[in-house]
Amino acid sequence: MESVGAALTYLKYALYFLASWILCHIIYRLFLHPLRNYPGPLLAKITYGYGGLYAMKGLHHVNTYKNFQKYGRVYREAPNRLLFNSLRSDSATARQFLDIYFNPNITKGRSYRHGGNPGEPNLFAVRDNAEHRRKRKIIGKVVSDRSLQAFRPMMSDQIEIFLQQLLRSSFQGEVVNMTVICNRLGIDVVGQLAFGCALKTQTEATNRFISDTMFSSIYLNNLFYTWPSLAALAPALRWLAKKKVDMFSQAIGKMIAERTSQPPGAKPDFYSMVTGDGGLDQSELWGEALFFVSAGGSTVATAICGALFHLSCHPDMYDRLATEIRETFSSGDAIQPGPILASCTYLRAVIDESLRMTPPAPSPLWRELEVPPSPTGKPFVVDGHVIPPGTEVGVHLWAIMHDAEYFDDPFAFKPDRWLLPQEDEAGKPTEAQKTRAQLRRAHVVFGLGDRNCAGKSMAYMEASLTIAKVFWYFDFNRAPGKAGELGCGRGGKDPWDAPDQFQIFDILGADHDGPNLVFKPRGELWRDLEHDNAKSAWSYY
Template sequence: MKFAELAGPVFGILLGLLVARVSVSNAVQRFNPHVTQCVLVYSYRLLLHPLHRYPGPFLAKITDWYSAYHAIRMNLHFTTYADHAKYGPVIRQGPNKLVFSSVQAAHDVLQNERLFKSRAYLVTQVNPTIFNLFNVIDTRLHRTKRRIIGQGISEKAMRRFEPVMHEQVQVFLAQLARASKDSSPLDMSEKCSHLGLDISGEIGFGHGFELQTSEKNRWMPSGISTSNRRLNVYVQFPALRYIGWEKLLLPVILPKVMRFHRMVRDKIRARLKEDTHSRPDLLSSIHDYKDPDTGSSMSKRELWSEATFLIPAGGDTTASLLAASFFYLSHYPKTYQRLATEIRERFSSAEEIRGGVKLAGCAYLHAFITETLRISPPSNTTLWRDLPADAATNPVIIDGHVIPPGTRIGVNLYCMHRNPTYFPDPRSHRPERWIREESGVSDEQWKIMHDAFIPFSLGPRNCAGKAVAWAEVPLVLAKTLWYFDFWRAGEDGERLDGGDVFYMLDQLGSRHTGPVMKFRLRDGVGEELVG
């Protein structure tokens, strides 16, 4: 292991000693009891711990600083992938953590009703008494919240919301048209982020953030990214949240976080002053809804908590998927040509392109988006679960492994989707693999490939915003391909993850730049965009 890779975890170990108030000078003078305690703890984790036989990096076996360090660098998904390649399908990524990379394990973990979403996610709470869909641990409370929130982000809700979505997409297309006049290059990560967050704001509050048309709130993507990066570190090493070290970073982190929270608060207050059903947004959808099992509805404080999660999560998911889509279209000319032909032959005008059977019937578009979700999922993180209280007497078995009580178990999306056992030639973007007659695989391989495809997770804790992504992304791509020809302007701001793969960093969601592209309106179309 290179020194640079050791530096962070070693620093973490030293910080752990400082947290324990170990005096180095005293340790030199006498055998300090705190040093003795650390030696005993680390020795136990290496030699006697119930997980000691599981393979993994040496530092990961003794401290959670291993994963926290790589989360700080936002490369934990790359590290996890490399560790699986080196150590096998089950790795020890912390003193009490196992990560799996098999299809059987994914279903055993994510569809297991006995397992709970890890308590590590509680570090994302803004208020210790208020939970949202992301950090609620109690399964019954989650079920209630999911049913209530689902009223506002379901497929049915998206059909009602579609006219508003079209308005924001038209703004996006108009900006591409203006840039096409002088062939101005555009960073599509930036443009897609502005579009995604504006649509997410409309879904949540009935008002976008005007990121596409004004510079006033364009600090938001950076602020959300900073917050997500920080929270991802805490999820990997929850103790860091409570030792007070973050006070050193408050001048940098807190202003951005508080600025976003104040904006959400002000948006909710402004929306509550309007007629409840004046807009087809989240408030309108859930205001009169009571859960049929519990009779519960959502309080204003809960709505605020949900909004602080759903809006950045929804905006980030669609922005990442769209940016990755433009990347692959610009790097795979045959894919671009086939998809452009499908859209331009299927629709006689841009006005025809809207949600429904005709757009859903674009088989290659669906295959293209599916393949983009596989190779570049909007979240490349590990999905963590905790064992039930009765794990000692009623063992939990994951892919044939009896899991010791107290173990945190997870499945990494990035690693699942890059596994050549499930996806032949996994680093190539091949939409054809999702078209049965063109896939070239056996029925057994076809099934296992679908079982391994989990970009929105699985089971009752799967992504609540899946319907939003599938409503927005096909619409944006189809309209852009109908109006424009486009191509790469260069590699500025881009990095390749080995081969022609979109470079995405992990921070609960994703951080990325590019592709940098130029657009040109097709002959005879788009006058309404530049008028």
């Protein structure tokens, strides 16, 4: 009994100590912390768990938008985090992007420690600026215009398989969930680029678990990114998912073994372009390739799904884009990257507007001071705010792209806002041109500064080709009845919850479901897709 009483006494003291420790932390963060005077939710000032709870639900982006409406252009998002939301050209706040993302003494925030392998961080997660420049220089070759030209035939093959799946579904009168098949298209394309490997997720079930595993990993990384203390649970979570992790590792190992058994120059892929003198080490090579698969596939899928969703909501815009594509090209085979496709300005406007409304990466890009202040004593300043060391700062991408100050009627789908206005008679920029220039500054879909997305050109090329070819070969409508509501807002009071808003969930990337569409072949054009490759693509079914 005495031993039990002693144990209870020790436990009581331990609880007293823990409660005192928590109370001291709360008092410090509320009343003594360097960021104590910034507005923000009370719970956010105390714990990172405030943002973490919304991240668990995938609603961190809309909650952030609400907080900007309540607290203004700058607020305290977590104990050691400040979020900014302004780039007005008529004031000093226009410098926020420059102060944060174009500052040589600033690096990615400590939150990125939880992205990828901590021992060998990939291009997304690496914090050291010099190391990032090295990786970016090497990896940039993979998605350069020259490399994309060499890779284009493999991309076109995967897009053709995608079109064949739509054709099969149209003949069978099936409803098509675009998120499902666009994710498969995206991962098959970047699987070829990363590993030179035909994953065949569009036609076979074998490797489809790879995409599911990656989305689960992205979701967990987002929780750690938003609520860093949860990263302590990572080993336990990996143990619980050991079976899936082992399957994933075996599949990746098989692809690596298959690719490395061939000469580097055998295929125009990631391996061929980053190996050799001055390239990536073997220890980092495949981590970067995996990042390509996870980031590249979901980016394009979101772009395509968002565009088709919004066009299905707006028949006039649908008809305008259909007319542009069908009058510009003489055949489906003629739709190729180049000046003719680039002349389809309304297609690009549709993609830009869809990316604005449903960005593939809606989260804030956290940055902090990399080195101590210079010998001159110059501090880290953002828009006149002196940022204390150890503070992460950022601009929230989804919030700024839905800000009425930069985008008139921000929750309305308006591709016309991206069309180039004409100069006035004197050759001077018009007010419309000035407005469009501001829109471009606020269109931060692919990030900012020298750490922006390296795969931007590839994403636009794949999305443009796919959407153009869909409009050439098919007409489509939203699925009838309840099925057609997938991906739509619920009709609530918030503007992002309207039925014509495509619903995304913030998981560092963008998760979504739908839209459900029904496709109808145009005349006899579908016969272009009917060949031996199509038969092999359908064999799974």
